[in-house]
Amino acid sequence: MTILAERPEVFDESFEHEPAPSGLLKWLTSTDHKVIGKNYTVTAVIFFLLAGAMAMLIRAQLASPDSTFLSQHTYNEMFTMHGSLMIYLFVGPVAFGGLANYIVPLQIGAPDMAFPRLNALSYWLYLGGGLLMMTGFVTTGSAADFGWVAYAPLSNSINTPGAGPDLWIVALILTGFSAIFTGVNLVSTIYYLRAPGMTMFRMPIFTWNMLVTGILILIAFPVFTSALVLLWCDRHLGAHIFEVQGGGVPVLWQDLFWFFGHPEVYILALPFFGIVTDVIAVFSRKPIFGYRGMVFATISIAALSTSVWAHHMFTTGVVLLPFFSLMSYLIAVPTGIKFFNWIGTMWRGSVKFDTPMLFCIGFLATFLIGGVTGILLASPPIDFATHDTYFVVAHFHSVVMALVMGAFAGFFYWYPKMTGRMLREGLGKATFWLMFIGTNVTFDPQYLLGLKGMPRRIAEYAASDGFTTLNRISSVGAAILFVSVALFVVNVVVSWLNPIPAGDNPWDAATLEWATTSPPPHHNFLKIPPIRSRRPVWDQNHPEDRIIEHHPPRLGGLMASTGGSAVLLDEVGFDGGDSPGTRERDQ
Amino acid sequence: MGIGGVGKLRRIALLLLLSALALGLGGCTLPTFGAFRGATSQGQTEFKLWSWMTIAGAVVAVIVWGLILWAVVAYRRRDPDKMPRQFQSNLPVEIIYTALPLIIVGFIFFYTVSAENKIDALAPNPAVRIEVTGFQWGWSFSYTNATGRQIALVETAQPRPPLLAANPLSSEYPRFVIPVGETTQITLVSNDVVHTFYVPAFNFGRQALPGVTNMFDFTPVKKGIFAGHCATYCGLYHSEMLFSVSVVSPSAFRTWLSAESAAQAAA
Secondary structure (H helix, E strand, C coil): CCCCCCCCCCCCHHHCCCCCCCHHHHHHHCCCHHHHHHHHHHHHHHHHHHHHHHHHHHHHHHCCCCCCCCCHHHHHHHHHHHHHHHHHHHHHHHHHHHHHHHHHHHHHCCCCCCCHHHHHHHHHHHHHHHHHHHHHHHCCCCCCCCCCCCCCCCCCCCCCCCHHHHHHHHHHHHHHHHHHHHHHHHHHHHHHCCCCCCCHHHCCHHHHHHHHHHHHHHHHHHHHHHHHHHHHHHHHHCCCCCCCCCCCCHHHHHHHHHHHHHHHHHHHHHHHHHHHHHHHHHHHCCCCCCHHHHHHHHHHHHHHHCCCHHHHCHHHCCCCHHHHHHHHHHCHHHHHHHHHHHHHHHCCCCECCCHHHHHHHHHHHHHHHHHHHHHHHCCHHHHHHHCCEHHHHHHHHHHHHHHHHHHHHHHHHHHHHHHCECCCHHHHHHHHHHHHHHHHHHHHHHHHHHHCCCECCCCCCCHHHCCHHHHHHHHHHHHHHHHHHHHHHHHHHHHHHCCCECCCCCCCCCCHHHHCCCCCCCCCCCCCCCCCCCCHHHHHHCCCCCCECCCCCCCCHHHHCCCCHHHHHHHHCCCCCHHHHHHHHHC | CCHHHHHHHHHHHHHHHHHHHHHHHCCCCCCCCCCCCCCEHHHHHHHHHHHHHHHHHHHHHHHHHHHHHHHHHHCECCCCCCCCCCECCCHHHHHHHHHHHHHHHHHHHHHHHHHHHHHHCCCCCCCEEEEEEEECCEEEEEEECCCCCEEEEEECCCCCCCCCCCCCCCCCCCEEEEECCCCEEEEEEECCCCEEEEEHHHCEEEEECCCCCEEEEECECCCEEEEEEECCCCCCCHHHCEEEEEEECHHHHHHHHHHHHHHHHHC
């Protein structure tokens, strides 16, 4: 798998086509993955703040029974746009368009993405789509108000007429293409632009996960984008694809949507799994525990995720329950492997609690809640009792808030690389604690609300329903989350106005992106260090602390019975793993 | 690996599991964890599955949280100059934590399938047949005889009042009646968008899906009046698409039904 083609180690000025533009022109015209990555990140964070503001309005509405704070109509717009912005415009794009765009080429020693202009097109399609979706608010009708899942036939032109829903559909067709192009770019870059020595099994786990995410994007987004075109045809050309009148099948929309929607969950999750894996290793001062297991777990999760979509449709009565239930349960196995590998990475390490690491620990604790409740929901009978209630809302918010913590881990970890400056640790830790507490205060009561029978997406409830107290607690939690995100914004502003220089490698990190300057030069590396293991930068900085493959059995009885493990490990020896390199360095 | 810690945690977990088992087998009632125990036999089957799976999930979660907490506390950086051993794998341990979850998945899968077969089973000769139609934004409950002829009808008042108190038990919303101890078979359809017929106390919801006819049985085990909601978002007044179900004795049910059908015949 080694890329043998040589490329000059030093980029001199003759490589530049013309003097690089600066200022606004740079942001508008650049095809540099770093500029595009920053554009993506900033844009996505703005959508995150907008969607968060909508969540505040939702929680204000639900804080009291019989609430008239928002009209039913406005409330319906708010939860639709909150979900749409968060899912389509924040969590995904910030990962694969923002952080991955910036970091993946650096982690594999590439000068840019494989298709820089396509990369720029991705961003502009994404920005255009996002703005288009928001313009729904200024149309005479309203923004889209059929939920972020746009179930047919509610999403047809009779039930939800007007420009807002059309803008929503066209916006998502644009962002769909944007995601597909980014997927193409990520996969091509990772396959073809790795530096000499950067074999597949030496890539950082974040890059591995972005490769698998890119492949999942190519599986899922074309289906969704096509389904949106069909929906548009239903609305404007009378196609009757999703309507009973004319012989259409409404439930087909649910199948197509979730065929995208469930892989999408892992398109959102895998990048943050990758960030957490790399960050935990750095702040534990250890190599990733079970690296290969991690890679195969990622691939298994992606493979399984394409055959679980109908667990969103257990209550339709038209899906084969045992199959989709079993497939959904099985995802717990590779996810469990990841959890134990994360714990194994910290085990006997030297764990330091800088802000990125705190967010990773918060991710672990929160994702576990989402994971265990996900297992419960994978059981059709339990899903019958809780589907479309606040139990489900709480479940996926536990998951997504864990991912948001993963995103913040990434922001705090790579901000020094992107800007050459540090974010403030004190404010960062305050952001973490408020976010961790706020997440649990907001969403843990919602599990109980769901079990008490509160359906999701209702604009009001009666005092006699008994939902009031738990909803109040949840709204208080939302306020805590608001403060935590506000502190992050303050942190960025303070660190911007009053910079603390970061240096090239402030965290004593191990992977290739930390070998270059912060921020990196135009084509990323003036010189690439020798890549002889998964930790090229670590090998330079800590030549004496090599990976130990042959550790003495310490499991007592357990290990005694399988004493040949060390030998076995060497024989597993995949191409390019650490073992050959270690042997080399161990003489 | 610091296996001493794992061993201790394992023992604690085993203890938890054994005490949970003792609790269940000792005839004590299962913990609800906030859920309804189920007012129908189908709902009770779901409840048992829910309770056991939640116990299992909680045990796993406590073990994993314990391991995380242990790793974070025990291996925090005390000496900044000391470098930990750079080990990166332990094949036996990795095999165990791959195989063990697979076995657990096998167990819960078979338990799930047996429970769902009970819940989804349809009685060949139900005592009561009701055709339920969901529409924007209300419900109609049509009682039919074995040949499908309508004998009584309960439905949301039309035109709907402009502003309702969102309490499913209030008299503005339709209330249908079924007998305790007998099986009611529901045939569920929708004539506009997707709705979900959801009775929280029965631990059951099912989509009313245009183009699809869904059927399911309720065998109530408890008398009472239970709230019902539309659970799937269906447009502007989704939160007011409410109903209730009244479970009464079989004789009270027959009295109610003949009064209703007489009223319908008179109308």
